[in-house]
Amino acid sequence: MALAPTVSIDGRGGAGRGQQRFAPLNSWPDNVSLDKARRLLWPIKQKYGQKISWADLFILAGNVALENSGFRTFGFGAGREDVWEPDLDVNWGDEKAWLTHRHPEALAKAPLGATEMGLIYVNPEGPDHSGEPLSAAAAIRATFGNMGMNDEETVALIAGGHTLGKTHGAAAASHVGADPEAAPIEAQGLGWASSYGSGVGADAITSGLEVVWTQTPTQWSNYFFENLFKYEWVQTRSPAGAIQFEAVDAPDIIPDPFDPSKKRKPTMLVTDLTLRFDPEFEKISRRFLNDPQAFNEAFARAWFKLTHRDMGPKARYIGPEVPKEDLIWQDPLPQPLYQPTQEDIINLKAAIAASGLSISEMVSVAWASASTFRGGDKRGGANGARLALAPQRDWDVNAVAARVLPVLEEIQKTTNKASLADIIVLAGVVGIEQAAAAAGVSISVPFAPGRVDARQDQTDIEMFSLLEPIADGFRNYRARLDVSTTESLLIDKAQQLTLTAPEIDGTGWRDACAGNQTLTAARKRCLYRQTGRAQH
Numbered sequence: 001m002a003l004a005p006t007v008s009i010d011g012r013g014g015a016g017r018g019q020q021r022f023a024p025l026n027s028w029p030d031n032v033s034l035d036k037a038r039r040l041l042w043p044i045k046q047k048y049g050q051k052i053s054w055a056d057l058f059i060l061a062g063n064v065a066l067e068n069s070g071f072r073t074f075g076f077g078a079g080r081e082d083v084w085e086p087d088l089d090v091n092w093g094d095e096k097a098w099l100t101h102r103h104p105e106a107l108a109k110a111p112l113g114a115t116e117m118g119l120i121y122v123n124p125e126g127p128d129h130s131g132e133p134l135s136a137a138a139a140i141r142a143t144f145g146n147m148g149m150n151d152e153e154t155v156a157l158i159a160g161g162h163t164l165g166k167t168h169g170a171a172a173a174s175h176v177g178a179d180p181e182a183a184p185i186e187a188q189g190l191g192w193a194s195s196y197g198s199g200v201g202a203d204a205i206t207s208g209l210e211v212v213w214t215q216t217p218t219q220w221s222n223y224f225f226e227n228l229f230k231y232e233w234v235q236t237r238s239p240a241g242a243i244q245f246e247a248v249d250a251p252d253i254i255p256d257p258f259d260p261s262k263k264r265k266p267t268m269l270v271t272d273l274t275l276r277f278d279p280e281f282e283k284i285s286r287r288f289l290n291d292p293q294a295f296n297e298a299f300a301r302a303w304f305k306l307t308h309r310d311m312g313p314k315a316r317y318i319g320p321e322v323p324k325e326d327l328i329w330q331d332p333l334p335q336p337l338y339q340p341t342q343e344d345i346i347n348l349k350a351a352i353a354a355s356g357l358s359i360s361e362m363v364s365v366a367w368a369s370a371s372t373f374r375g376g377d378k379r380g381g382a383n384g385a386r387l388a389l390a391p392q393r394d395w396d397v398n399a400v401a402a403r404v405l406p407v408l409e410e411i412q413k414t415t416n417k418a419s420l421a422d423i424i425v426l427a428g429v430v431g432i433e434q435a436a437a438a439a440g441v442s443i444s445v446p447f448a449p450g451r452v453d454a455r456q457d458q459t460d461i462e463m464f465s466l467l468e469p470i471a472d473g474f475r476n477y478r479a480r481l482d483v484s485t486t487e488s489l490l491i492d493k494a495q496q497l498t499l500t501a502p503e504i505d506g507t508g509w510r511d512a513c514a515g516n517q518t519l520t521a522a523r524k525r526c527l528y529r530q531t532g533r534a535q536h
Helices: 034-051 054-068 104-109 134-146 151-161 223-230 270-277 279-290 292-308 342-353 359-370 396-415 420-438 461-467 486-496 501-506 509-513 520-530
Strands: 233-237 243-247
Touching: 034 054, 054 292, 134 151, 134 270, 151 270, 151 279, 151 292, 223 270, 223 279, 243 270, 270 279, 279 292, 342 396, 342 420, 359 396, 359 420, 396 420, 486 501
Parallel strands: none
Antiparallel strands: 233 243
16 A cells, blocks of 8 residues: 555556665655565565566555455456666655655645655644644645545545554654665665564554554454544554544553453544544545445445556456456546548548648647657547547647647548547648658658547546646647746656657657748758657
8 A cells, every 4th residue: 555655646656666666665754664564575476476566466465465354355457567776757855854744735736646755645643743633634635636536535545544454653763773775785675673672563663653443453344433433532642752542432442462461442543533523524434434335335446546546548457356347537448439441541641631731730739639648657648539528628738629620520520430539640640741741751650540539428527637738848838937947847748758868859840840940941850850750
C-alpha cells in the first residue's frame, strides 16, 4: 500500500515501476522498515526471477495479505515493468526537510501527491502535528483527490487500511538510526536500525504512534467503524510522544500483540477521527458502519483502483485474476467497428485532402488529439478520439478542434470506413505530406489504423480534466505564467510524450510544417529532419 499512493496528478509515480527499491522512496519516513519487508520477498523473487517483476510482486503481496485476513479482493492484473534506477522525472517537492506541511490549495499548482514531504498520505497527527481531526479533512481530500479518489473511496481506503495491523511507537525516535540512503555501507541497504531493546516486536519504532484499531488485527472485520462510533475519544500520546486518541469509555478489549495476558483500550489516529467528525466523511462512515458489505465492496474496488490506476488501459493487464468489468477510471474503449483496407486509407486521404482544411488545421488537430498521451500512467493519446468529447473539446488549447472536427466527422459518416480517431490522425498525415510537397519534398508518412471512438459515458470528465496542458511548447501555448519556466515546461511535455532528445529537436515540424513559419527554407529544414519520423 505504500507504493501505489505515490502516483501524482500528472501521471508520474505510483506502483507501476517498482520504484520503492530506490531513493527517495526507500527512505521516506512513511516507509520505515519496508526495507525489511522487501527482503522478506526476496526468496520469492529469487525463485521466480523474470517471471514476475518487483513492481507486480509488491502489489500481489498486498493482495495476498488481505486475502489471508479473510477479505475478498476485487482482482489483480500483472504487467508492471521494473526500472533499475531512481526516477528523475517525478517532482516529489522540496526535500530540504521531512514532514513539512504544504497547504492543500498549493497542491493545485503542482503535481504533488501528498501534503507533507516524505509521506505517502497525510500526517496521521494532523497537519503540522496539530492533533485536530477536523483540520486534517482538507489535507486528506487533497491527497486522496490527487490519487483520483472521491470521498467514498477515501473513507474506504483509510478504514480498510486500518482494519488490520498496528502502528509502532515503543519509544522515542532518537533510538532509530539513519534511513537506508543515509546509513553506512556496511548496513547493506538496510536502515532505521533501532537501539531500543530488541528493536522488533514490542520494541519496534516506526511512525512513533502506538495504535491498534481493532479487536482482530489479523482478521478482516467491521470493528474499525464500530469502535470509531461506539466510544468517546480523548487525546493522548504514544510512548514515543506522538499525538493519538484513546477510547476513554471503553474496556480493555484490544489484545496486546505481544503478550496474550494483556489487553488495551482501543486507540485511533488523529486522522481516523476525521472520518467521524467531518460532516461528509461521517455520512459515509455511518453507512459503512451499518452496511459492512457496502464497506467491503467499496474497499475492494478502491484498493484495486489504487494499485492499478497507473497501468493504463485494461488491455495492458495480464493474468487470470483480471476483473471482467470495465471501470470508468480505466478509460475504457469499445470494440473496433472498422478494419480499413489500404484502398480505404487511400480514399480517406483523398477525401481529407479535398475537404478544404489547411495544412495548419490538419496537423494541429492531429497533434491536439495525440499529445495528451502520458507515458507515466499511459492515459490520453489519439485512441478514443476523446478530442471530440468533453472536456477536451472545450479546452482553450484545442480551439482548432471546433473548426476542424465537424469536417472530419462528416468524412467519417459519409465514408463509414474508419473511426474518427483514425481519421483525425490521418488528417495529420495528409497535412505533413502536403507541407512536404509544397516545399518540394516527396514523403510518405507511415500510418497504422485500428483506433476506436470512445463514448462520452466512457469518459471521466473530472479525471480527464487533469490532462489539460498548462503549457505546450510544441504549440507555442502557455495558459499560466506562475509555474516553472517555459523551457522546463517544454522538456516536461516531451518527457510525458516519451520523446528522446533527437525527437524533441525534430518536433519543430508542427510549427514549421503547419504554416507557422512561412519561409520555404525553414519548412525544408524541418521536413528534411522529419522524413520518416512522424508516426502516431
